[in-house]
Amino acid sequence: MAGVFNPSRLAGKTVLITGASGGIGAATAILFARAGSNLILTARRQAQLDEVAAAATQAHREGGTGKGGKFVTLTLDMQDRTAIKGLLDRIPDDLKKVDVLVNNAGLVYGKEVVGEINEDEVDTMFNTNVLGLITLTQLFVREFKARNSGHVINLGSIAGKEPYAGGSIYTATKHAVDAFNGSLLRELVGWNIRVSQICPGMVETEFSVTRFRGDRDAATAVYDGLQPLVAADIAEEIVWAASRPEHVNVADVLVFPTAQASATINHRGPLGQQK
Template sequence: MNKIALITGATAGIGEETAMQLAGEGYHVIITGRRKERLKKLAEQIKSSCNVEVLTLTFDIRSRAEVDEAIDNLPKEWQNIELLINNAGLAAGLKHLQEGDINDWEQMIDTNVKGLLYISRKIMPGMVARESGHIINVSSIAGKEVYEKGNVYCATKHAVEAITKGMRLDLLKHGIRVSSVSPGLVETEFSMVRFKGDEERAAAVYDGLEALRAEDIAETIVWIASRPPHVNINDVLITPTAQGNSTTTVRK
């Protein structure tokens, strides 16, 4: 029987690639995000290449009301979610704390922390009732270290680390696995979003080195999800070969 996976932030990058790869492994997938047309296009791609079902849910994960409405109205055949990929997240701005844009702070906190909590709170009770499930949170190397001007973004990913550990303990007796993936430099829309569409500045982040690609992280997520039931991968920290930590890289 096909298992059901829900992937947040599936309209681009890691989320999109993860949905494709999980579908390739036989999961029926629920793909979520704010950009309806992108979800529709991804659903068509999955259906044309994989023999699985796809459900699209368009909502803003920052809105508790929208999350509640989407999950509360899932068709019965989509309610037994076995795998939750909490991928939705972003960085907004890169400034010293004393110069920071409070709107950027709120966007990151609402998406990276509160959004993850909203969707998890809706899905976890079903997993508990079935005594089965796996949650994989997409964190970051920024959840391990703090770098200059990264302040609030790093704080949100440190929060994801703590929430992941708390989930693991709280769900342990129910046999539910909780994992995280912590990427370093991945060339996706991440920097374009952070720098608010400044293509030159975004491209410079990856200049002179071979960054990770979305498929690298998706492959890791699929591998974590495919471990035998008695194995839980707590966390994977994955960087490009040319990256030593948050701020140390070798560029040609």
């Protein structure tokens, strides 16, 4: 059956993942490696990238596909447009033919309301979440068009579907990603290029620690009383979307933990009873 999950479709494919040093990016790298893909892993933190590459190497052995297994790590700051534009020159020749681009890098700072927001943090969020993503995507869309094949997978968020108080800048960046993804999908409909967006709800990763500027207690408190998603849950959605048959495009996926229904509606406590 053509539609059955078949990770072997990813064997030998080359996947580039941004923000691959931890969280969803790292979990995604490991799943692609197990499926027999080659990996180009980018992030700002080289030491953490090396750890992920080692875990991917082990996962590739366990996968036993006999294909793929070529991994390279490249430091990349998604705020640095010049560095992004020069990325292709840094990729080894045998991995330059990228099949899947996973735009995972992103961050959020604070929960300040408008009038109290740090302007430098505004710049960081927009430069990373939006402008860097656009710059990198343009680079690879040109490559994909030249080959009439490829897949762009953007990490969106429930924040790109529904604004909420205390999240004006982050939700603005993710609404921009949602709009960009939709336009890109429509622009590439005549090409053999797929465009997908995976939008998580509440996911407990280092992302939350960054939001609270290193305060782990505050980050953990966000999930008190419910079971949030974890990085591997979203990684499975990304790899599943990439493993569809070539004529199937998973355009937009919104993923919640069972105890969440919107950006601001969730249930804390035992399931099976309504507040």
